[in-house]
Amino acid sequence: MASSIGTWMGGGGGSGRLTDVGFGSPFSSDIWDPLGLGFGGGLGLRPGAGGDDDVSALAHATVDWRETDKNHIFRVDIPGVKKEDVKVQIEDDNILEISGERIKEEEKGDDKWHRVERSRGSFRRRFRLPENADVEEISCGLENGVLTVNVPKKETQEVPKNVKSIDIA
Numbered sequence: 001m002a003s004s005i006g007t008w009m010g011g012g013g014g015s016g017r018l019t020d021v022g023f024g025s026p027f028s029s030d031i032w033d034p035l036g037l038g039f040g041g042g043l044g045l046r047p048g049a050g051g052d053d054d055v056s057a058l059a060h061a062t063v064d065w066r067e068t069d070k071n072h073i074f075r076v077d078i079p080g081v082k083k084e085d086v087k088v089q090i091e092d093d094n095i096l097e098i099s100g101e102r103i104k105e106e107e108k109g110d111d112k113w114h115r116v117e118r119s120r121g122s123f124r125r126r127f128r129l130p131e132n133a134d135v136e137e138i139s140c141g142l143e144n145g146v147l148t149v150n151v152p153k154k155e156t157q158e159v160p161k162n163v164k165s166i167d168i169a
Helices: 053-060
Strands: 063-067 071-077 086-091 095-102 121-128 139-143 146-152
Touching: 063 121, 071 095, 086 146, 095 146
Parallel strands: none
Antiparallel strands: 063 071, 071 146, 086 095, 095 121, 139 146
16 A cells, blocks of 8 residues: 655645545544644644644654565754754654754854745644554654655464365365
């Protein structure tokens, strides 16, 4: 089954639309909040809904989710974010949440800014993990502005089937 990962289109009035929703799929990249009400279907998923800078920063925590034979691998682009400002946690035994904050640079009294394009503020991404995810063995690391979260798959044991041959008369 292919995963459905939609690009988050945060900000812009807080519409909360996804370009590829994948609603209802265990592989959807975000819990959908189509009306931008900030509760993500009753789960309290979008902080500060309403189009402010904190919501706009969500657009810059892009994620790739790859599945191999043994793992689910998440790679999150968060350049300029320190390890201490990132949190990875599991909620309800199957929701992976990656959140953090990009800190605004301090302005010096005599500095003159000509352009500010780098996003700042909070970001939060949530993923519903499939049943085969081993949430007790998750590992992660941050290198060169890319957070890698490795979610191993549980070992599945083949259940021996009791097969009985029947003679054809």
